[in-house]
Amino acid sequence: MFTLKIHTVDFPQPLHTTFTSTTSAGAAAAADNNLKPAELMGVAHLFRQLPSATTPAITVANITARTTLLFVVAIPNYLSSDEFLLFCGNHVPHFVEILFLRNDGMEDRYSVLIRLENQLAADGFYCSYNGKRFKPTEVEVCHIYFAQSFEYTESAETASIAPPDYTELPSCPVCLERLDPDTSGIQSTLCDHSFHCSCVSKWTYLSCPVCRLSQQQDEKPACAVCGTFKNLWICLICGFVGCGRYEKGHASGHWSDKKHHFSLDLEKQQIWDYVGDRYVHRLNHSKADYKSALTNSRCSSAEECGTCGYDKGEGLDGALFSSKIEGIMDEYNRLLASQLDTQRQHYESLLAEAKSRTESSIAKAVEKAIFSRTNDLESKLEKYAEEKAAFAERNRELMKKQESLQNKFKEIEEREKSCLKLKDEKILDLQEQIRDLKVYIDAQRMVTGMGDPDGIRGGTVLPVEASQVSPANPKRRNTKSGRRRN
Numbered sequence: 001m002f003t004l005k006i007h008t009v010d011f012p013q014p015l016h017t018t019f020t021s022t023t024s025a026g027a028a029a030a031a032d033n034n035l036k037p038a039e040l041m042g043v044a045h046l047f048r049q050l051p052s053a054t055t056p057a058i059t060v061a062n063i064t065a066r067t068t069l070l071f072v073v074a075i076p077n078y079l080s081s082d083e084f085l086l087f088c089g090n091h092v093p094h095f096v097e098i099l100f101l102r103n104d105g106m107e108d109r110y111s112v113l114i115r116l117e118n119q120l121a122a123d124g125f126y127c128s129y130n131g132k133r134f135k136p137t138e139v140e141v142c143h144i145y146f147a148q149s150f151e152y153t154e155s156a157e158t159a160s161i162a163p164p165d166y167t168e169l170p171s172c173p174v175c176l177e178r179l180d181p182d183t184s185g186i187q188s189t190l191c192d193h194s195f196h197c198s199c200v201s202k203w204t205y206l207s208c209p210v211c212r213l214s215q216q217q218d219e220k221p222a223c224a225v226c227g228t229f230k231n232l233w234i235c236l237i238c239g240f241v242g243c244g245r246y247e248k249g250h251a252s253g254h255w256s257d258k259k260h261h262f263s264l265d266l267e268k269q270q271i272w273d274y275v276g277d278r279y280v281h282r283l284n285h286s287k288a289d290y291k292s293a294l295t296n297s298r299c300s301s302a303e304e305c306g307t308c309g310y311d312k313g314e315g316l317d318g319a320l321f322s323s324k325i326e327g328i329m330d331e332y333n334r335l336l337a338s339q340l341d342t343q344r345q346h347y348e349s350l351l352a353e354a355k356s357r358t359e360s361s362i363a364k365a366v367e368k369a370i371f372s373r374t375n376d377l378e379s380k381l382e383k384y385a386e387e388k389a390a391f392a393e394r395n396r397e398l399m400k401k402q403e404s405l406q407n408k409f410k411e412i413e414e415r416e417k418s419c420l421k422l423k424d425e426k427i428l429d430l431q432e433q434i435r436d437l438k439v440y441i442d443a444q445r446m447v448t449g450m451g452d453p454d455g456i457r458g459g460t461v462l463p464v465e466a467s468q469v470s471p472a473n474p475k476r477r478n479t480k481s482g483r484r485r486n
Contacts, residue, residue: 001049001065003166004113004150006101007159008042015039015100017082035092037081039100042152044111045159046071046145047166068096068122071145072112072129079134084112087134094121113150122146221266225250233263236271236336237343259346262339271332280335 015037075084081100085092097115116122130144153159162168222229223243231244233251237260242251244265251263255274262280263272273280 002071002145002147003047003049003163004071004147005045005047005159006040006042006150006152007045007154007156008040008152009154010041012038012040012099015081017085035095035098037085037098037100039081039102041102043103043156043159044071044073044101045168046073047162047168050165050167066119066123066126066146067148068116068119069147069150070114070116070122070125071147071150072114073143073145074109074140075112075142076134076138076140077108077110078138088125088129091116091121091125091128094118094125113147223248223250225253232266233272234266235260236262236264237339241266260343262336 017037079087085098088095094116095114096117097113099113101111101113103110114125116125126144126146129142132142134140134142160168220229221232221234221241223232224241226243226248228243228247231247232241233244234241235251235254235258238258240251240254240258240260242254243249245252252274254260255263261273261275263274264270265272271280272278
């Protein structure tokens with residue numbers, strides 16, 4: 001039995017498909033069934049129930065392992081949502097819900113979660129499509145799981161925690177989908193890495209896709225750089241094969257680059273320490289020991305044989321040699337473990353140094369950016385302050401000019417008023433003179449028209465009372481009366 005956890009921070013979004021416009025009968029029925037496909041971005045974690053001594057493994061053949069919830073994994077991206085619904089054919093009318101699950105880390109594949117209306121429809125869909133190719137011309141096949149339940153979570157840590165009595169299925173390093181022996185063939189390499197058979201069949205090299213270990217063990221070893229077969233050494237840390245210093249020195253070059261200290265001579269089976277510049281094994285082969293090690297069979301004679309030179313002492317030496325070999329193997333294992341730990345510490349220190357350098361460079365870059373930004377802002381502030389001072393000075397000048405113009409305007413206005421007043425007075429004076437002239441002319445005419453001009457001679461001129469004089473211009477009146485008296 002399987003259960004599913006989906007790590008996501010989004011909500012299912014409606015997926016607009018065009019499969020209802022096709023001629024497929026299943027698509028038309030799906031339209032009548034109001035099927036609303038949805039899409040979700042997230043990471044799926046699939047957990048399988050562990051078998052125990054009391055409860056054996058539950059397979060698909062058991063009715064309790066089958067549900068109406070199906071999880072289709074590793075659908076290739078060349079199959080669109082519409083094409084997948086067309087691929088499902090006449091089973092689409094039995095769909096109640098369908099969710100297309102996509103992961104940003106796997107752009108070439110996606111998964112689909114389907115809920116069907118009943119168990120009979122779910123069993124029919126599983127039997128019809130599990131193991132079936134999506135397209136006849138492609139190699140990808142359909143893998144379907146019966147899911148007991150599924151849940152959404154926003155925490156990646158919570159999504160990766162398996163429920164009790166369950167374990168998460170491992171992922172194929174090639175397609176990043178789950179490795180399940182019940183649904184697909186699994187192929188393991190000599191370096192203990194597992195892949196889907198369909199995924200590893202596309203790998204055209206003879207090495208492992210993960211660690212690049214050669215899977216063809218019967219080939220003659222050669223230098224990984226120049227390809228020579230002489231004086232070969234293999235690194236005990238990473239397995240790099242290079243030629244010795246008496247050839248082209250690629251093994252010592254590997255030590256200079258990677259700092260892997262120990263290397264094994266493939267011909268003599270001796271380990272060399274590049275740091276100490278010496279061999280590190282403690283077994284000194286004597287001629288007798290080396291001869292006993294090369295002997296694979298014992299002489300059947302109970303006495304000393306002149307042909308093979310075997311005696312009981314050699315048998316004892318062989319036992320001692322075997323015990324030394326076991327001790328040396330243990331010592332080598334401890335030495336290799338200590339060196340691996342040293343390498344781990346070395347690379348951790350390198351990572352820490354790189355991290356510190358990165359952080360310091362980032363801090364310097366941020367400080368430099370802040371400093372340059374501050375300088376720019378300060379220069380802009382100074383520029384704006386200068387502009388403000390210039391505008392203030394210009395404003396003061398304009399205010400002074402405005403004040404002087406206002407004063408001039410007032411002076412001109414006063415002059416105009418005085419000029420107008422003088423003009424009005426002149427006009428009144430001229431009007432009075434004209435009236436006096438008219439009166440004088442009329443009087444002359446009257447005098448001339450009288451029959452006895454001498455009758456008024458010797459007459460008396462009486463003064464006019466002050467109340468009868470016009471108050472408009474008394475000065476002018478006095479002038480006129482004086483002129484008349486003359």
